[in-house]
Amino acid sequence: MEIQIDHFTVVLAAVLNMVIGFFWYSKWLFGPVWKKLTKVQQTASGWSLFYGFIVSLVIAWFLAFFEASLGITTVTDGMFVGFLFWLGFVATTQIGPVIWNKMPFRLFCLNSGFKLLSFLVMSGVIGA
Structure with a gap:
């Protein structure tokens, strides 16, 4: 069985993931909460x-x-x-720091919520 992958759709899904992340962690949505919980003061660099x-x-x-x-x-x-x-890979690995490193559960929800939304969008676009 030969597996066919639509590379344009892969790139589109990756771009959508970045767009979702831009808005999710922006000052309009969860950026201020994320910065407070992580104590990060800088914005993302080009790299x-x-x-x-x-x-x-x-x-x-x-x-x-x-x-x-x-x-x-x-x-x-x-x-x-x-x-x-x-559920099987992201949520289960991201909950570890909450259990063992005392990471705030709120931060887990924020980061894992972003990953859930982006996985749903990316996989939906790819599945179409």
Whole structure:
């Protein structure tokens, strides 16, 4: 079985992930809360954004690979795969610092909520 990946859709999903992150962590939404909880004072540099985009591409490519392997062809099925990836890999690994390092649960919810939304959008776009 040959797996077909639409590279344009992978790039689009990665761009959407960056756009969601821009708004999620902006001063209009959760940026001030995130800065307070993390004690970060600076804004992202050009290199940070570049590396963030590379990470977004890797995530989008793997989502596309697994969705193609599973034969996903609808937005809702794609979003379900994204939810399962978030639950199985993201939420479970991000809860560790809350349990063992006393990271604020609110920070977990903020960061994990972003990842959930971005995984749902990316996997939905890829599944379409």
